[in-house]
Amino acid sequence: MxxxxxxxxxxxxxxxxxxxxxxxxxxxxxGDASTYSTSAVSIGTKRFSDTKAGASVEVTFTGVADDYVIAIVLQKKTSSGWVTATDVSGSAHYYRGSNKQVVLTYDEWTVKKGVVYRIKCVSTDMYDSGIEYKRTTYSDPF
CATH class of the missing domain: 1.20.5 (Single alpha-helices involved in coiled-coils or other helix-helix interfaces)
Incomplete structure (x- = not known):
């Protein structure tokens, strides 16, 4: 037994x-296994005051990306969910480049008092073989 x-x-x-x-x-x-993709996204946020906030983002690819685009979007919480904070100047920042394995960014915003925000990071890494990877990561609310 x-x-x-x-x-x-x-x-x-x-x-x-x-x-x-x-x-x-x-x-x-x-069915093609590949070693390339976005391996890690780390987001650090800080609310310096009621009206000032900043975020640092580190995106690490598993290999050297031939090309990449990283979108950092400030979102605000509404009664219907999370939306892009279009009422905040520069709510979206785009970082484009090539031949990197690690990308570091830092952005600051003048935000509204009493509003809850978060960061949405969409990283896209592309390779000469034609393969493209996309990863979306969110920060904790702040």
Missing amino acids: RKKTLCILLVLVLTMGLTATFSFADAIGN
Whole structure:
């Protein structure tokens, strides 16, 4: 009985492992596993006062991106959800470049008192092979 239970458990573990492996390969695109993508996005925010806020963003790619675009968007919380804070000057900043593995940004805004904000970061990294990756990350509200 014990051997039978152990065999069944082993079969289940191996089956689950293979399923996860094949799912990962298909999720990358056309079943081609690639080592390139946005590996990490780190967002730090600070509300200096009721009307002044800043954010630093670090985007790390798993390899040197041939080209990249990083959009840093200030969003505000409304009764219907999160929207771009178009009433704040410079609510969206775009950073474009090439041949980098790590990109650091820093932005400041004059914000409205009593309004809750967050940062939305959309990073897109492109490679000569024609592969493009996009990742969206949000900061905690501030």
